[in-house]
Amino acid sequence: MSAPSDKSPESGPNDVPKAVVSRLSLYLRELQHLLHDGSRTTSSTQLGSLLGLTDAQVRKDLAYFGQFGHPGIGYHCDELVREIKQILGTNHPWPVALVGVGNLGRALLGHRGFSHQGFQVVAAFDVDPTKVGRKIIGIPVYGLDELPRVVKEKGIRLGIVAVPPTSAQEAADRLVAAGVDGVLNFASVTLTLPKNVSTVGVDLAMELEQLAFAVANRRE
Amino acid sequence: MSAPSDKSPESGPNDVPKAVVSRLSLYLRELQHLLHDGSRTTSSTQLGSLLGLTDAQVRKDLAYFGQFGHPGIGYHCDELVREIKQILGTNHPWPVALVGVGNLGRALLGHRGFSHQGFQVVAAFDVDPTKVGRKIIGIPVYGLDELPRVVKEKGIRLGIVAVPPTSAQEAADRLVAAGVDGVLNFASVTLTLPKNVSTVGVDLAMELEQLAFAVANRRE
DNA sequence: CTATGTGAAGTGTTTCACAGCC
């Protein structure tokens, strides 16, 4: 009985390192480019070198979820794309709510990359009454009090916070109260949310800081 | 002679884990909020719990760069802010070039968070001749052929790529050719650049994918 | 008593290297 029988009684991914999941997105993106460029098949070596990773890393990452490769051949691009989408949950579309129709919010409303990966921003929300009731890029703008109704009606599970830092916590709270399960936060604050709600934070200034550090510390 | 004498002959940060640097940005942001809220001092315990980290982690991270704390007291917020800015290199402002004045580009031009952390977008570039020559939010838009001159004149070292994926590699190449040392890339492609140039990639759809995965795999 | 800084222990992730397969 030396076998690790507690693998994962149900089909759930027992405990996958977060870094692995984020590389999964990278693999997916690269595979889609390869497909678009006419490749039907690829290998862990090719995929890795395109992304600056080792071949072993690519294989180990994918092995967390199953056996998708074909020895001697490699991976079929379309097959692997389907598998990864299945794992990430993007094999079917996600309706998304956006809170905050400012500069950044409007840019996100029109962002092609979202719909390309199966995310549809189907409703926007703002406190500004001059924006409420209008449509922007075909997407209706509601007042925040309509959040619960619209979230329910459209089956929305993901919300994007694109408001100023001072309003971000409240915006997130209202999204959660309306029934959203995950929040993508663009405000430069750490949100405090119930732990049954997932959060991803993107701070654009922080990204530039990381870049500045890297540049300032090159070569010694 | 058991001491690891090869610590770091010069003052350069020998090999700091990348995760540490990114938490440094987190500490900075939280310290600025604490200062704004009137705190003069904090502790590794407080800072950690605000960010969901252990106290030991906070202390270890900071210890990579020096001894900034006061036993029995904690850390002086303003002092630590100065130190972290010094480490990140944001104790003096960075002029930044932006390539691509589309939806996202315009949002980035007006992004308050950048200037708040010492980044000034001082020039924008686009291929569209109807945009060139105008000013957007006070920032002049140039043609791409003016990149080398403007980068040199304004002492720009960082560039932001906010163009469609198919043009991203070329935009980055031209930034690098113009003399930029670091690129923040918003296009959903992995850039191939000389290794003396630093890159940070932000893919908004990837962030939503990570969120979707987390939501789809809760509780099980 | 509070809080830092740090070696040592513990945990997690990546790389290695090879058996097995096409």
Add this chain to the structure above:
DNA sequence: GGCTGTGAAACACTTCACATAG
């Protein structure tokens, strides 16, 4: 020949726990 999947080794990071300082 080429390539995957995977235990085992190597490496990196985090947590523990305590000596030290105010």
